[in-house]
Amino acid sequence: MPINKSIGLLLSAEYKTNDENRSEINLYVKTSKGIEKFIDSDFLPYLYAKVTEEKKAVEELNGFEFDGAKIIKIEKEENRKELNLIKIYFSSTADLSKSREKLRELNTVIELHEFDILYPKRYLFDKGITPFNEIEVMHENNLIKSVKEIESDKAVNELKMLAFDLETYSPGRFSNAELDAILTLSIYSKKIQKVITYKKEFEKINNTIIVKDEKELIQKFIELIKEEKPEVIITYNGDSFDFPYLKTRAEKFKLKLPIGFNESEPKTKKVSLFTAEKLLGVQHLDAFQMVKFLARIAVINSSSLDLETVVEKVFGLKKEKLASEKINEIWETGKECSRLVEYNLEDSKTTFMLAERFLPLFIELGKLTKQNLFDVTRSSSSQNVEMLLMQESLKQGKLFANKPSEGEVKKRMLAPIKGGYVKEPLPGLHERIAVMDFRSLYPSIIISHNVSPETICSHKECSKNISPEGICFCEKEKGIVPNALEKVLNKRIEVKKELKKTNNAELKKILDAKQHALKILLNSTYGTLVFPRFRWYSRECGKSITAWARKYIQEVMDKAEKNGFTSLYGDTDSSFLLIPKNKNESDVKKFIETINTELPGAMELEFEGFFKRGIFVTKKEGGAAKKRYALIDFKDNMKIVGFEFVRRDWAIIAKRMQGKALELILKEGTPEKAIQLVKETINNLREGKVPKKDLIILTQLKKPINKYELVGPHIAAAKKAVEKGKKLTVGSTLGFIITRNGKSISDKAELSEFVEEGNYDKDYYIEHQIIPAVQRIIEELGYSKQDLIIGGKQKTLFSFN
């Protein structure tokens, strides 16, 4: 057999146990021939042991055998800066994990390291290859002889994607895959947009493929996948719904689902707490998992993560939600079939759009963290940062930190680490406000002060670098965390520069995704360092970072005062200043310049904006409220922070009212207009004119209903709904209304779908929604609650010259 060379895009590295019970690596690569598999059976799983003495250890390990697991090879490790370190190889990952405990018991073994690094990840590290990059494989009949990454600035070739979505029968309950049929299946790709179904009435509807029955529906789906040969199959919640459902139904008909590489079928795989559906070669992309991650890190802010809400948030598209009862009705009566077809097709279309929208971001994140599409879209922040630090650790020849024991985790959780400093604002209405903030504060402190678990030292020479918490960080040698972050930070600055230069829309999209991925990594690093389960957790680092942060921001505020500004407010990394009449924007910028010359290299204070006016309110218990304010700039753009206006657990009517009031006060300086508006709204409420949709209060069900100690309104409403047969799951968003029926607020709470239009407690909405939303604001201007209810006094607020 001659040796062949293949070049292609690395989709994923997987592992397999072969016929000889050995672990082998399978690389799935997109080449000019489509997806190909290359096998490396020469790469053995291994771990490291720190031993008392190498020779003695090798002697003790000689002939080691436990439960059939044998050591294949022992080597001295030269690339890690660690004395007495040996590398122990096994023929399979199973043997490796079996042997771990036994190895620890040996006399010469002090501790084990890197015994839990997933084998395919190990392969990517050691071979220096990365998913989404191009690789060159030398192989004999697809058996890998060598593999390397090729330098190429070529963007990831367009991946061929296809989305699908199921509609299922649900007779008055959740669909049960054992009993209820798939009614329609939609497929959406650049090439085909079709709905497969098997009911006669659907024949005349556009975009349908009519088959004989459900079995043929599944067969047709498989046939289309085989024709299309997608590299990425997209679903929305396919991990827990579409794929498991499809699998169960296929089994019923004794059908296989050979839609992966080489006719392989989807396999259920545990991913942290959840299960995912994985295909070989072809990547299953569950857009719901992407959205969940983005919601967690606050890139998407959506009250609910169902497809309709997310699509509206992301694209501003209103998409109709067909209730399951309606789907059943359409199916049974055969009327309005086109609605079901459209709905089903819209589902896979918008799922496809979501994937397309966020794919560049996840691809960049995957490249940075050496994760394939399947993994990176289901990965957590701590996993991402872990992968970043592992790469840096290897570059520096340092061993990976081990994961903590459960006991250690508990200990860590008991002692939270003090966070940022929040200054109590000066309450009231203010004019001429400048806002400055530190660019990536925590990362820049980590870089500037070389904060890393392994750089904590007691060198005399490093005594200039002691944190306010009294911890000294080495100045001689760069740590893993700061080094990794410095590269990320610099790369981001570079990408942002390029972004400014280009006008090419396609390039812009990719560059923006890149800088965003880098930002995500930057922002989550501090959090993971103090995350109790993190490999590189360090309390010392965590408390030093926040202590430095508090010191720097307070210094900025002090210096501002000394320079003739008034320090108005500040939160963690930001500082708000009042600009006196004899100073202007450029004075603030000059002030920032001087601060920056005194700051260490990576740290930078930035000018955020100059605002015409802003309001800070007094709390119920007195004192000014932190984390709530509203600003308006000189172009009349409003920025509302922390107020009910931005909270999803307030009724729209109250939020809208508050937004309007803030606008009238900040923009026009006419609080009496705001008060007039409040009065009108109160009147509308009194007269029962307010539609149901404006009265809904949204909250999330955070735990199982019976686990609640306190039965608040949303739980009371949920309980009643469950009694009526409604299924509610942890994480679902509850929309409730306070009705007229009952005594306490909880008694009156009812899920909105069970409430008739017009049935609402007007006093509740006036006293507990409208008034609280505006009261604190108008009080700051000298008005009171009484002015909202009875006739108000007239006065103007600003003296416009």
Add this chain to the structure above:
DNA sequence: TAATTCGCTAGACCGA
């Protein structure tokens, strides 16, 4: 067992 802490507010619950 999915990155953190700080902070606000509502409403139930509990005992005087």
Add this chain to the structure above:
DNA sequence: TCGGTCTAGCGAA
């Protein structure tokens, strides 16, 4: 019936 305390949820950074 009240006021204090605690649970709960969400947002800022």
